[in-house]
Amino acid sequence: MNDRSNPYQSPRPPTEQLPRGARDEPSKRTSGELFWISSAVIVVTFLLEVVLAAAGSGGSFVFVAAVGFFALVLSSSLGVARAARAADPGVSAGGRTPSRLDRWVLALGHLALMAVGVLVTLGGLVVGGRGRQLRRRGRVLLPPVAPGAAWAADRAPMAGLGAVPEGLADQWRENGRTEHASVAAFARLTLDLMALGAPPRLVTMAHDDGLDEIRHAEECFALARALDGRAASPAAFPAAQRVPRRSRSRRLALAELAAESLIDGALNEGGAARALAKLAERCESEPIRAVLKRLAADEGRHAAHGWDVVEWCLAEGGWVVEKALAGALRVLPAELRSTRPAPAASGAWERWGIPGHALELAEYRAARAHLVARLEGLLASRSAATRP
Ligand SMILES: [Fe+2]
Ligand SMILES: [Fe+2]
Numbered sequence: 001m002n003d004r005s006n007p008y009q010s011p012r013p014p015t016e017q018l019p020r021g022a023r024d025e026p027s028k029r030t031s032g033e034l035f036w037i038s039s040a041v042i043v044v045t046f047l048l049e050v051v052l053a054a055a056g057s058g059g060s061f062v063f064v065a066a067v068g069f070f071a072l073v074l075s076s077s078l079g080v081a082r083a084a085r086a087a088d089p090g091v092s093a094g095g096r097t098p099s100r101l102d103r104w105v106l107a108l109g110h111l112a113l114m115a116v117g118v119l120v121t122l123g124g125l126v127v128g129g130r131g132r133q134l135r136r137r138g139r140v141l142l143p144p145v146a147p148g149a150a151w152a153a154d155r156a157p158m159a160g161l162g163a164v165p166e167g168l169a170d171q172w173r174e175n176g177r178t179e180h181a182s183v184a185a186f187a188r189l190t191l192d193l194m195a196l197g198a199p200p201r202l203v204t205m206a207h208d209d210g211l212d213e214i215r216h217a218e219e220c221f222a223l224a225r226a227l228d229g230r231a232a233s234p235a236a237f238p239a240a241q242r243v244p245r246r247s248r249s250r251r252l253a254l255a256e257l258a259a260e261s262l263i264d265g266a267l268n269e270g271g272a273a274r275a276l277a278k279l280a281e282r283c284e285s286e287p288i289r290a291v292l293k294r295l296a297a298d299e300g301r302h303a304a305h306g307w308d309v310v311e312w313c314l315a316e317g318g319w320v321v322e323k324a325l326a327g328a329l330r331v332l333p334a335e336l337r338s339t340r341p342a343p344a345a346s347g348a349w350e351r352w353g354i355p356g357h358a359l360e361l362a363e364y365r366a367a368r369a370h371l372v373a374r375l376e377g378l379l380a381s382r383s384a385a386t387r388p
Contacts, residue, residue, distance in 0.1 A: 113255060113320055114327030130178040131272050131299065132185040132209075132264040132306075134243050141184075141243070142177045143234035151180070151233035152221040161226060161285055164352055169228035171344055171354045176220030177234065179213050184240035185264070186210030189309070192246060192257050202312060205305045212298040219291050226287075254317030255324035258310050262328055262375070265306015271336075271367035273299035275355050278363065284351040292353050303367075307374070314382065322379055329375055336364040 134141040190206040217234065225231050246253040276296035283289040314321045338345045338357035347356025 110323050113252075113323035114330070118327045118331050131269045131302070132182050132189070132213075133178065133268075134181060134185050134188060134240060136239070136242055136244065140181070141237075141239045142181050143237035143240075145173060145177065145232050146235035147231065148233040148235075149225070149231040151176070151218050152225040152231050153218065154222060154226075161287065164227055165343065165349065167341065167343065168349060168352055168354065169224040169230065171340070171349065172220050172224040172227065173232060176217050176224060179216035179220055180234040180237070181240070182213040183210050183217065184237065186213060187240075188243060189257075189261075192253070193309075195246070196250060196254060196257065196316070198312060202305075202308060205308065209298075209302045209305055212302070216295055216298065219294070223288065223291060251317045251320040254313040255321045258313035258317065258321045259324050259328045261306045261309040261313070262325060262371070265309060266303055266371050266374075267332070267364075267367055269299045269306060270303035270370065271360075271364045273297075273303055274363035274367055275360055278359055279350055279353050279355055282350045283353050285353070288353045310375075311378070314378070319386075322382060325375060326379060329372065332368055332372070334365070334368070336361050 186206050186209050190203060190210070193202050193206055221233055246256055273296050276292050276299060280289050280292040280296060283292055310325070314325070338360065340354070340357065343349060344354045345357045347358055350356055350359065
């Protein structure tokens with residue numbers, strides 16, 4: 001129906017009278033320029049992160065990741081939206097042959113989407129792999145610890161611990177802080193899943209895993225108390241509410257959630273489960289071994305649930321999620337930095353359940369190898385299924 005046959009259609013704006021090329025050029029050029037800027041931000045941020053990681057400069061690493069992320073958001077948010085529209089098969093259907101400019105926009109759009117996975121991965125690995133965590137500007141959010149027995153009540157007999165080195169209890173409290181923060185991280189996961197329309201099976205998993213983390217936190221703080229006699233617990237944790245919001249675009253939010261679940265769930269919880277199982281074999285204290293076995297079984301189940309979230313996001317978000325996961329895959333470091341103090345990092349405290357760096361690194365590498373093989377298989381089977 002044209003203007004003449006439809007008297008209720010409002011008059012076309014003056015730009016509609018322009019020739020097609022002149023009409024499209026300004027907005028496409030803007031989109032292309034935005035993507036070049038985004039790509040430069042990604043490359044510069046990545047190179048700086050590699051240099052800082054090699055130099056072991058943790059504070060600068062986080063700062064550069066945060067600055068790079070915000071620069072990318074500023075420069076690419078408009079461009080990603082335009083590229084996603086241009087690349088969407090639903091938009092391009094109709095037989096129109098894409099111009100060279102369209103193809104550039106499409107390619108750069110893919111790069112920007114991969115950057116979602118890259119940045120989530122770099123942010124996730126700052127911590128050194130302790131399971132699902134909350135982050136703000138690349139920094140892991142952990143609760144403060146204060147005197148009190150609320151999270152350190154005796155849950156199981158701890159007799160027979162014997163003499164232990166000074167500082168061991170504090171390492172178990174550090175474990176307890178990350179477990180406590182994981183409770184909030186699973187609450188966030190539940191909210192994300194609800195917001196994105198996940199099925200009840202995944203929401204139930206998130207709730208169950210969050211309940212596990214409450215028990216883990218209690219067991220860690222109770223064990224620390226049994227070791228040095230000090231009753232201390234996580235204090236108020238208002239930072240748990242100050243996490244960044246997800247993207248307003250559902251598909252980009254799915255991509256963020258998929259990359260996060262890949263790193264925190266499949267990799268970090270998977271690596272933690274493997275390390276805990278090894279520690280249970282090496283532990284010389286029966287009460288601590290019992291705790292380690294329970295933690296290992298739960299973290300292994302959480303890692304499997306992380307994969308369930310990844311696969312659901314892939315099924316829902318399609319190629320957008322694929323690109324984010326492919327980006328995450330490209331920047332998975334082969335190494336894991338140790339965050340333990342010297343006596344623990346040496347492995348001398350493994351008889352009391354605190355992993356040394358060699359053990360953490362070996363299990364991280366094994367979890368990483370498993371992740372790479374499984375994700376590559378997943379992406380390959382999807383691309384084979386969608387190939388015309
Ligand atoms: Fe845990
Ligand atoms: Fe966990």
